[in-house]
Amino acid sequence: MIAVLLALAGLCLILAAGMGRSHPRIWLGLSVIATLCGLSAALSVLGGGEIWLWRGGFTLGGEVPSLRLDGVSALFLILVCVVGGLGAIYSHEYWSEHHYPGSAPKSRSWWSILTLSMTLVLTCANGLHFLFAWEAFALSAYFLITLDHGRGEVRKAGWLYLAASHAGTMALFAFFSALAARTGTWELGPVHAQAGLAPLFWLALAGFGVKAGMFPLHIWLPSAHANAPSHVSAIMSAVAIKMGVYGIVRFSGWLPLPENAGWTILAIGCASALFGIAFALAQNDIKRLMAYCSVENVGIILIGLGLSVLAVQHGQPAWGKAALAGTFLHVINHGLLKTLLFFGAGSVLHATGTRDMSRLGGLWRAMPWTASLFAVGAMAVSGLPPLNGFVGEWAIYQGLLRAVAQKEHAAGVLPAVIVLAGSGALALAAFAKATGVVFLGAPRTKPAAQAVECGWLMRAPMFLLAVVMLVIGLLPGLFFAPIMNSVAAWAPQWSGADPLLSPRTLGGAHTVLACALIAGVALLLRMVRTNGTRQSPTWDCGYVAPSSRMQYTSGSFAGIARGWFVWLLRPEVLIRRVRGHFPGRALVVERIPETVLEKIIDPGARAVGYMADAAKKMQHGRLHLYILYVFLGVTALGLMILLGGV
Amino acid sequence: MFIYIDILLRLALWLLLAPLLPGVINKVKAWVGGRQGPPVLQLYYDLARLWRKGVVVSTLASPGFIIAPAIAWTAVVAAALLLPLAGAGAALSFDGDVLLLVYLLALARFCTAWGAMETGSAFEGMGAAREVSFAVLAEIGIITAVLTLVVQSGSIALSSMFEPLPGPGAALLAVGLFIILLAENCRVPFDDPNTHLELTMIHEVMVLDHSGPPLAMILHGAAVKLMLFSVFLAQAVLPLSELPLLISLAALAGSVLLITVAVGLVESLTARLAFKRVPLLLTIGFLFCLFPLILTWMGDL
Numbered sequence: 035m036i037a038v039l040l041a042l043a044g045l046c047l048i049l050a051a052g053m054g055r056s057h058p059r060i061w062l063g064l065s066v067i068a069t070l071c072g073l074s075a076a077l078s079v080l081g082g083g084e085i086w087l088w089r090g091g092f093t094l095g096g097e098v099p100s101l102r103l104d105g106v107s108a109l110f111l112i113l114v115c116v117v118g119g120l121g122a123i124y125s126h127e128y129w130s131e132h133h134y135p136g137s138a139p140k141s142r143s144w145w146s147i148l149t150l151s152m153t154l155v156l157t158c159a160n161g162l163h164f165l166f167a168w169e170a171f172a173l174s175a176y177f178l179i180t181l182d183h184g185r186g187e188v189r190k191a192g193w194l195y196l197a198a199s200h201a202g203t204m205a206l207f208a209f210f211s212a213l214a215a216r217t218g219t220w221e222l223g224p225v226h227a228q229a230g231l232a233p234l235f236w237l238a239l240a241g242f243g244v245k246a247g248m249f250p251l252h253i254w255l256p257s258a259h260a261n262a263p264s265h266v267s268a269i270m271s272a273v274a275i276k277m278g279v280y281g282i283v284r285f286s287g288w289l290p291l292p293e294n295a296g297w298t299i300l301a302i303g304c305a306s307a308l309f310g311i312a313f314a315l316a317q318n319d320i321k322r323l324m325a326y327c328s329v330e331n332v333g334i335i336l337i338g339l340g341l342s343v344l345a346v347q348h349g350q351p352a353w354g355k356a357a358l359a360g361t362f363l364h365v366i367n368h369g370l371l372k373t374l375l376f377f378g379a380g381s382v383l384h385a386t387g388t389r390d391m392s393r394l395g396g397l398w399r400a401m402p403w404t405a406s407l408f409a410v411g412a413m414a415v416s417g418l419p420p421l422n423g424f425v426g427e428w429a430i431y432q433g434l435l436r437a438v439a440q441k442e443h444a445a446g447v448l449p450a451v452i453v454l455a456g457s458g459a460l461a462l463a464a465f466a467k468a469t470g471v472v473f474l475g476a477p478r479t480k481p482a483a484q485a486v487e488c489g490w491l492m493r494a495p496m497f498l499l500a501v502v503m504l505v506i507g508l509l510p511g512l513f514f515a516p517i518m519n520s521v522a523a524w525a526p527q528w529s530g531a532d533p534l535l536s537p538r539t540l541g542g543a544h545t546v547l548a549c550a551l552i553a554g555v556a557l558l559l560r561m562v563r564t565n566g567t568r569q570s571p572t573w574d575c576g577y578v579a580p581s582s583r584m585q586y587t588s589g590s591f592a593g594i595a596r597g598w599f600v601w602l603l604r605p606e607v608l609i610r611r612v613r614g615h616f617p618g619r620a621l622v623v624e625r626i627p628e629t630v631l632e633k634i635i636d637p638g639a640r641a642v643g644y645m646a647d648a649a650k651k652m653q654h655g656r657l658h659l660y661i662l663y664v665f666l667g668v669t670a671l672g673l674m675i676l677l678g679g680v
Numbered sequence: 681m682f683i684y685i686d687i688l689l690r691l692a693l694w695l696l697l698a699p700l701l702p703g704v705i706n707k708v709k710a711w712v713g714g715r716q717g718p719p720v721l722q723l724y725y726d727l728a729r730l731w732r733k734g735v736v737v738s739t740l741a742s743p744g745f746i747i748a749p750a751i752a753w754t755a756v757v758a759a760a761l762l763l764p765l766a767g768a769g770a771a772l773s774f775d776g777d778v779l780l781l782v783y784l785l786a787l788a789r790f791c792t793a794w795g796a797m798e799t800g801s802a803f804e805g806m807g808a809a810r811e812v813s814f815a816v817l818a819e820i821g822i823i824t825a826v827l828t829l830v831v832q833s834g835s836i837a838l839s840s841m842f843e844p845l846p847g848p849g850a851a852l853l854a855v856g857l858f859i860i861l862l863a864e865n866c867r868v869p870f871d872d873p874n875t876h877l878e879l880t881m882i883h884e885v886m887v888l889d890h891s892g893p894p895l896a897m898i899l900h901g902a903a904v905k906l907m908l909f910s911v912f913l914a915q916a917v918l919p920l921s922e923l924p925l926l927i928s929l930a931a932l933a934g935s936v937l938l939i940t941v942a943v944g945l946v947e948s949l950t951a952r953l954a955f956k957r958v959p960l961l962l963t964i965g966f967l968f969c970l971f972p973l974i975l976t977w978m979g980d981l
Contacts, residue, residue, distance in 0.1 A: 396800070398742045405742075409794075418787040419780060428783075432776045435836040438827060445977065448827060455782070455823035456816055462786055463812035470797030470808065476740050539774040547758055547784075554754035555747050561893040562746055565734045572738040572799040573889050586797075586805025594813035598959070 036075045036086045036103065040157070043071035043115075047150040054142030061142045062126050065149075069119030072111060072153065079108040083519040087159070095162060097220050102159035105523030106287065109362055110280045111156050113369040117272045118149035120495035124377055125265040127491040128384060129181070137181040141263070144181075148174040148269065155277055161210040161220040168206065168277075172199045172245075175274055179262040191257035194631075198254035202244030202278075209237035224288045232292045238285045239299070246278025248336060249306040252329045253631040256313075259325035260389065264380025267321060271328045271376060272369040279335055279365060286343055287524040296347055297446055300340030304450055306333030307457040312599040315464040316626045318588045319389045320379050323468055324372065327415065330457055331368040335361050337450055338430040341437060342525070350440070351531030355521055357433025359533060362517045364426030367506065371414040371423060374499040378408035381492055382472060385485035391468065391588040396477040400485040405473040407496045412465035414503050417458050420544035420551075422506035425513075427458065429535055436534070460595065467591040476582035508545050511538035589624050604629055687761065687771045694760045698903040699723040701910070701940045705867075708944025723903065730896035738889050741798040748795035749894040752788040753901040759784035760908045764839050766920040767928030773839035778826055781838065782819065785864075788901065789815055795894075796886035807885035810955075814863060814870070814882065817962035821860045824969040828853060829916060831976045844919035846979070849972035854917045856968030858942070861909040863962055865902065868947040870958055910939040 046068035054061035079086055083105065090099040103111070122145060131138045151174055154167035176199070180192035212234055214220045225231055240251070247255040255275070259267045286295065310329030317323040338361030345354025381404040382397060383389055398405035414423040434451045437444040477483035487493075506513055514537040522529050574580045596603060603626055610621040627633070652663075703720035710717020719725075737745060759781045764770035770777075793808040830836055833843040845853060863870045866883035873884060887898050914920065914935035920928045953961060 396740065398744070402742075409744075413787070413790060416786065416790060417783060418790060419783050424780075424783055428776055428779050431779050432836065435776070435827075435830050439830050439834045439836060441831065441834075441977070448973065448977070451827055452820055452823060456820045458783075459786065459812075459816040459819040462790055463816065466790055466793040466797070466808065466812050470794065470805070474740075474742065474744070474794070474797040475800030475805075534775065536774045536776075540776070540780070543772065543774070543777075543780060547754075550758060551751055551754050555750040558750035558893055558897060559746060561731065562735050565732065565892055567735045567737050569739050570736050572740055572801045574801055575803065580801075582800065584802045585800045586802055586809060591805065591809040594809060594959075595816065 036078060037088055039071045039075035039078075040101075040103070040153075043068040043075065044150060044153070046071065047146045047153075051143045051146035051150065054146055055139040058126065058131060058138070058142065061146070062122055065122035065146065066119055068146075068149070069115045069122075072115040073119075075103065076108040076111040076115065077516070079103050080105060080112070080516040080519055083522065085523070095166075097160050097162045099163055100159045100221065101157040102222075103157055105520035106283060107156040107280070109365065109517070109520045110276055111153065113273050113276055113366060114149060114152045114156065117269050117369060117373050118145075118152075120373065120377075120498065121145070121265045121269050124268075124380070124492050124495045125263075127489050128265055128380055129263050134181075141178065141181050141266075144174050144177045145265075145269075148178060148274075152273060152277060156280065159222050161214055161222055164222065165203075165207065165210055168203065171274070171277065172196075172203065175199075175266075175270060178266040179258050179270070181263055181266065182261075185261070187257070188261045191254075191261040195254045195258040198244055198251075202241045202251075205237050205241030205244075206281075209234055209241055212237070222288070226288075226290050229290050232290045235285065235289050235291055235295055238289070239282060239295075242278040242281030242285075243302070244278065245275060246282060246332050246336075247275045247306075247329050248278075248302050248332055249309050249329060250630045250634075252306070252310070253628060253635060255329060256322050256325040256628055259328070259376075260319055260321040264321070264376050264383060267325070268373040268376035268380075271325065272373045275328060275332060276365055276369060279332060282336075283339060283361075283524065286339065291343060291347065293347070296340050296344035298340070299336050299343055300446065300450055303333045303336030303338075303340050304453040306330065306336060308333070308453050308460075309602060311457045311460040311464060312595070312602060313626070313628075315460055315467070315592045316596045316599070316603050316605065318391055318624070318626075320382065320391050320394075320468055320472060321376070321389050323391075323464060324375050324379060327461065327464065328368075328372060330461060331364070331372070331415075333457070334427065334430065334454065335364055335368070337454060338364065338433065341430075341433050341447065341450070344437075344444075345433075346525060346527075348442075350437070351525075351528040352534055353433040353436035353440070354525065355433075355518075355528055355531055355533035356429050356436060356535050358521045358524060359514060359517050359535060360426050360429025360431075360433060362520050363422075363429060363506075363510075363513065366513075367414070367422045367426045367503070370499050370503055370506075371411050374407060374411040374496055374503070375415065377492065377496045377499075378404050378411060381488040381496075382485075384488055384492070386481040388479075388481060391471045393479045394472045394477070394482045395475045395479075395582065395585065396473070397482060397485055398473045401473075401487045403487060403493050404496070405469075407493075407500050408473065409469050410500045410503065412469045414507075416462040416465050418462075420504075420507045420547045422503040422510075425507060425510045425537070425540065427454070428540065429514075429537075430454070432535060463592070463595060467588055471586070471588045471591060475585050478582050478585065478587075508541060508548060510541045510544070512541075513537075602629060604633065683771060690761055690765070690771055691757070693765075694757060694904055694907065695900075698907045699727060699900060700903075701906050701936075702903055704937065704940045705944040705947065708941050709948045712945065712948035723899065727896045727900055730891075730899070731893050733892040735892035735894065736889075738799040738801075740800045741889075745795055745798040745890075746894055748791040748798070749890065749897045749901075752791035752795070753897040753904075755784045755788040755791070756901045756905050756908070759788075760904050760911075762838060763908060763911055764842065764915070764921070765911070765929065766915065766932040767923055767925040769921075770839040773837050775837050778836065778838050778841065782822060782826070785905070786815075786819070788905070792883075792886055792898075795890065799889045801889065803885050804888055807882055807888075810882045811886060814958060814962060817959060817966060818860050818864050821856060821962070821966040821969045824966060824973055825853060825857055825860075825916060828969065828973040828976055831973065842915040842921055845917070845972060845976060849975045849979075850917045852968050852975070853972040854913065856965050856970075856972070857909075857913040857916060858939070859961065859965030859968065861906075861913060861939070862943065862946065863958075863965065864909060865906045865943075867943055869950050869953040869961065872952045906940075906943075907936065910936040913939060 050064035151170035314326035414421040796804040796808040
């Protein structure tokens with residue numbers, strides 16, 4: 035059954051990749067069918083809890099292909115299917131033939147290839163084939179990011195992505211070949227028995243960590259997410275970086291782990307969460323803001339995973355199970371809400387042509403649907419009840435707090451809880467800023483004033499996502515049950531333990547809360563209507579000529595919190611004051627550089643370049659000096675042998 | 681059946697008693713200043729008057745301008761209902777409800793900031809920016825206090841979390857939570873609820889454009905939040921739940937009154953801080969919550 039569904043999904047995607055160039059409607063239909071097939075396969079594995087295995091009767095590249103779908107990979111497959119399908123619908127209007135005649139056909143085929151290769155990454159149970167799928171996934175993502183390659187910044191972002199991605203892949207090549215060499219087979223599976231394999235986990239963490247965008251390996255992520263078309267940003271942020279997370283989750287479950295693996299993951303998670311959201315808050319570009327927010331959410335996921343690894347190492351299923359269930363739910367939640375947010379940002383970009391928040395404002399009047407759906411996403415990403423973002427974080431927090439309550443092994447968990455709370459509050463600040471500056475108040479520029487609402491093909495996916503997010507918030511019990519199967523697939527030894535979570539109670543509380551919220555709003559609206567309203571300009575303390583340029587901008591909104599992180603963010607401010615008798619235009623431009631890339635990696639790369647240039651002087655074409663090199667080399671070797679070193 | 685009556689009673693208690701606290705604070709301030717001051721029940725009169733008034737809506741504002749205060753008010757009241765009341769315990773309790781409480785307050789904050797951004801006013805934008813930024817430090821402090829209680833009691837549900845700390849820890853925690861109470865409720869030295877200089881304020885400046893019933897909800901919500909923090913502080917520090925029901929409730933009421941008077945005294949005797957110093961004082965509040973955490977953690981090892 036699952037084999038048929040998956041084969042059908044794969045076939046549809048292959049067909050879609052082939053026919054998508056010329057037949058957009060058929061492509062859309064095939065994509066939706068593939069989504070539904072993949073989704074039902076993933077759900078039946080998650081619901082049943084058993085592993086689906088398939089081995090081919092032939093060899094491919096010298097290895098027998100084998101596919102495997104268990105609780106962990108099925109969970110991530112859901113994300114691939116949902117975002118793949120909804121993104122296809124969204125892009126049908128957003129990146130249509132009409133607007134982008136040159137790149138729309140390419141967009142469609144690469145989209146299908148990307149979803150297909152990600153499905154293969156999740157199902158391949160052979161290291162060699164996994165690497166092939168991984169490479170196909172990385173390359174197709176590159177072609178999607180650079181769809182709009184006429185713009186220089188897009189090409190630059192794509193190049194950076196490609197370089198970073200392959201640096202990660204290099205670590206993965208080393209990892210998989212070392213694994214195959216030590217175990218004697220390319221087949222992947224649990225290898226707990228061979229304790230000597232433990233150091234390989236660091237290779238996997240580095241290789242997958244680049245893709246996951248964990249701090250400080252996130253350097254490619256902000257520019258790639260900001261410059262890609264919005265449906266591509268959505269799948270990159272919601273799904274592609276989750277492939278990196280999948281790799282870390284998968285191999286932390288299968289490999290014997292080094293002793294300090296749990297603490298390391300926890301520490302990386304804390305750094306990603308805190309620094310990611312600090313960068314996000316300071317951004318003025320709405321898509322860059324959300325890209326950095328993805329770094330934060332990967333951090334939250336890693337905090338949960340790190341705690342689960344610690345729980346395995348200390349034999350504490352109670353908190354491990356809660357934390358891991360929260361982690362898995364947060365993977366899904368972040369995928370859904372970030373897709374919604376990127377779709378919303380895409381609609382804004384579509385309508386106004388700018389991503390700079392300080393040029394937007396007052397969009398709710400023209401785009402009420404986008405504004406309210408974006409607000410739902412913003413509240414969910416800030417972890418506010420009764421939406422889904424809170425449910426996942428709640429479970430992770432519970433794992434952390436239980437570890438704290440037990441006290442024995444967990445002094446390091448205390449800072450993690452504080453970091454999680456702090457980054458949650460910073461996320462709220464970042465998204466209060468994003469929604470407030472973009473959608474509320476008065477339009478700051480002409481394009482913002484002339485915006486129009488996006489069409490229903492772009493609105494429908496956003497609406498659907500918002501509904502799913504609300505359902506997860508109100509009925510978390512429904513979603514925790516299958517996720518427990520994923521938890522069991524990751525840590526089979528915990529099968530008997532009680533996770534001590536009460537999602538149904540939380541769901542009840544959320545439902546009551548939602549009803550109370552509706553009642554409160556209805557009461558106030560009714561009261562306001564009976565008392566009567568009067569329109570009047572905003573009170574600006576008696577000032578007679580307020581203008582839209584006087585509003586708080588994204589830079590000023592983030593000013594206070596940015597001041598706290600100035601050592602990390604290092605903002606570059608260019609101020610041109612009014613000076614002299616015939617002054618030019620006054621100007622203030624603020625740029626938040628990507629600190630790790632521009633202050634550490636760039637200078638490092640330049641230093642390597644200088645050294646290479648210096649070394650080039652040795653190659654000058656003078657034969658007698660070359661002979662001297664050879665003579666010196668031979669003499670040195672001879673001396674080494676004579677003096678008995680070797 | 682019993683539980684519904686219980687919840688309704690609690691709801692009535694929170695809604696009816698909360699507006700008393702700002703009245704008490706104002707009375708204390710008046711006494712210290714040698715004035716007669718407004719009556720203790722002034723806020724009730726104000727609320728009743730506002731509730732009947734019409735609303736002036738900014739031409740820039742969306743329907744969210746009215747919806748946001750309603751959501752914020754409901755969220756604060758819901759958070760208050762989660763809190764146990766000394767010997768009476770909590771009406772609804774489950775593991776991790778303390779996180780729901782913290783995040784409901786965050787929901788209220790998001791909606792207040794939303795309402796402020798609606799009007800496109802520079803002042804209100806400034807207030808919203810300050811509110812969400814300073815709240816980061818306050819939330820860190822609150823979660824540290826919660827961690828202290830979790831370590832002390834070994835429980836992660838509000839109903840069984842409030843166990844008394846040994847002496848010095850309790851004193852430190854009280855100071856830390858009191859500082860956070862002042863910041864989160866926008867009292868002096870963080871904010872001045874009485875000033876008319878919009879440039880200097882956080883909370884009051886966010887609600888400049890609100891009027892009528894939405895403003896009533898905002899003012900009432902602020903009072904409930906003040907009471908929520910007072911009740912939390914009192915229970916976190918004093919061993920109230922071990923007393924018999926009526927005595928414990930009376931002790932809780934007494935300590936809430938005491939905290940309110942203390943807020944009034946602080947407000948009379950200190951000046952508002954310069955804005956640059958606000959994060960510093962909040963960090964001190966966080967540290968005052970962190971020390972008892974370390975004390976409790978080390979104490980049992």
